Amino acid sequence: MKLSFTNHTLYFKRPFKIAHGTRSSTAIVIVQLEHDGKIGYGEASMPPYLGESHESVATFLKSASPLIEQCKNPFEWEAILSEIDLLAPNNTSAKASIDIALHDLMGKIKNKPCWQMFQADKNTTPYTAYTLGIDEQEIIKQKIVDGDEFKILKVKLNGENDKAIINTIRSVSNKPIAIDVNQGWKNKEEALEMIQWLADKNVLFVEQPLAKNNWDDAHWLFEKSPLPLFADESIQRYTDIDKVKACFHGINIKLMKCTGMHEAFKMIQKAREVNLKVLIGCMSETSCAISAAAQLSPFADYADLDGALLIKNNLFEGITFADGKIVLSDMSGIGVTPKENN
16 A cells, blocks of 8 residues: 645634634645555544644654555554554544545445445434534524524534523524533533523533543533533543543544544444443544544434535535435445545
C-alpha cells in the first residue's frame, strides 16, 4: 500500500461560537491509501482542543508511511492499526485518517459498503440533529427555517444567554432538542438549575455540562439530573468507558477522538454491555469522515452528523439525508466521491 496526504482548511458558513471561543475555520488533512489501483480515502479533522495541527498530522503520517508500505495485504488491518496506534501517544485524528482510508479501501476491494462489513442494517439509521450555534435571535430563527427538514435540533449553550436562546427556539419550534454545553457551565449547582429548567422543554439529553475532568461534580449531577447526561470531552477512547459510566447516561463517540471506525465499533459494543446510550458524532468535517461515521450509525441511539452541512467547501460527495434521516448508499467502502477541482 502507498500512503499520500494533502492539507486543507474548511471554512464555516457562519462563525461558530461555543464555550471555548469563536471559530470560522478548521484544519483538516485528506489521506489516500492506494493498493492495486484502488484508492481509499480518509480524513483527519483537528479542532484546537485535540492539540493536533497540519504539522503534527504530517509528522505522524510520515512516520506511519513505512508501516503502510511494508503491508502487502490490506486485510491485515487489525495488525496494521495496532502498530500505528503504538507509534506515538495521542495523534488520534491522524490515526483516524488512516483507519478510515483503510476501511474505505477494504470495502472497495470487497465491493461492499462498510455498513455491510459491520453487519449493520442500513434501514435502521437514526435522524441526525441539526446544529444551532450561539447566535443572535433572528439568526437562530432563520437557521431553524433553513433546517426545516431536520427533526431534531442540537443547541449550543455556554452559560451566558442560555435561557434566552432556548426561549427563542421555543417561540418558533417545538422540535426535540439535544443540548451541547461543551463544558460551558461553571459549577454543578448552575448545571442542575439549568437542567431542571430545561426538563419540561422537550429536551432529549444534555451533553458535557461540566469540565471534562470534574468527575466528583459530574457524579453528583448524574445522581440528581432529571435529564440524561452524555459525555463528550470526558470520553475519548475505549479505555475511558468504565470511568464514564458512573457519571453519564450516554457517550458521544467521534472518530477523531477514538482513532477511527475500528475502535468506535468496539466502543459501541462496550457501551451496550454497560447500559450506556450511544450518540455517534463528528467534528467539523467533510463528507469523507462524516460518511465513515455514518456507516456505524445504525448501531447508535442518536446521531450528530451534520458537520459537512455547516461548511462552505465540502471536498466530497457522500451520505445524504431524507427528512433528516441518514441515508446510507450501497456504494463500496465509506461511500464517497471526491468533488472535482478540490
